[in-house]
Amino acid sequence: MKTIAPALEVISNSYGSSFTYTKHAEKTNSKAHLWHYHPEIELVYINGGAGKRQIGSHVSYYTNGDLILIGSNLPHCGFTNEQTGNKKETVIHIKPEFLGTDFFVAPEMKRVQNIIGQSKAGIAFTGETKKQIGKKIEMMEHQLPFERLLTLLSILDELESSEDYTVLNADGFSLELQTQDSDRINVVFNYVKDHFQESIAIDEVSSLVSMTTPSFCRYFKKISNKTFTEFVNEYRLVHASKLLAEKQISINEVCYESGFNNFSHFSKSFKQYTGKSASQYRLEHKIIIS
Helix, strand or coil: CCCCCCEECCCCCCCCCCCEEEEEECCCCCCCCCCEECCCEEEEEEECCCEEEEECCEEEEECCCEEEEECCCCCECCCCCCCCCCCEEEEEEECCCCCCCCHHHCHHHHHHHHHHHHHHHCEEECHHHHHHHHHHHHHHHHCCHHHHHHHHHHHHHHHHHCCCEEECCCCCCCCCCCHHHHHHHHHHHHHHHHHCCCCCCHHHHHHHCCCCHHHHHHHHHHHHCCCHHHHHHHHHHHHHHHHHHHCCCCHHHHHHHCCCCCHHHHHHHHHHHHCCCHHHHHHHHCCCCC
16 A cells, blocks of 8 residues: 655745744645654744644644644644634744754753753643744744844743643653654554544554554554554544534534544543533534634
C-alpha cells in the first residue's frame, strides 16, 4: 500500500530578519491539512474561530481562537481551514539557536530558554495570555526588524511566566529519536489522519512501518504513552466534537462520519472523553461559521 510520508517543511527567514513572520487572512493558509515537521520552533496565533489541533500524539478541539507553541521537529497539522471561521492566522518560525548558542547562555535569557525547552511537548495558551500575546503578535506585522525581534523575545519571556497554559503532550511524547524512528511514527500519524473515518486494522498499520503487530504496539505505547487504539479513538472523538459544534447533522451521522461503527459505543466513549453527552456538548459549544 502506498503511503504519503510526512513533509519536512523547509522554511526561509523573512527578509532582513533572523526568523520568519507570516500572516494569513481567513481561509488562506494552504498548509492547513498537511502533516509536517521542521527544525524551527513555531508560534501560532489564530484570531477567532474554532478547529482541530493535532500536535504529536495529542488531538483536541479549540474554540475562540488559539495560541500554540510547538517545539523543534514536533510533527503537527495546520489549524485552520475553510470552516474554521477565524479572522486571521499568524505564524512565527524561529530556529532553536536563531541568535547563536552563546546568546541563550546569558542569564537574561534563562526564561526564554526554559519556554523553548518546554515547547518540545507542545503548549496551548488560554485566557488573558492568549488575548494579550495575540495582540502583540499581530502588532509585529507593522514593526521594523529590530523592534520586531525585541517584541518576539518579550513574548517568549511572558509565555514562560504565564499560568494560562496546557502542555499538550503532558503524558509523554518524544521524537528525539533516530531519523528512521521519527519517519516511522510520522507515517503512522499521517495514515490515521487520512483514514480515521474508516476501519483501521493494527496489523495493516504495523506492516506500513515494517514491524510485527506486537512490536508495533509496544513501540507506539513507548513513544506516545497511549495505545494505538486509544490514539485512534481520541482522534475520532475530537473530530466528532468538531462536527457537533460546526455542522447541522444528526448525532447519529456524527458518529459514523467520525469513524465509529456502533452508536452505543460512540455515545459511551464521547461521554467518558468530554464528561458530557453528545447532545449536551452540542448545546454548549454550538458556534456559527460565517
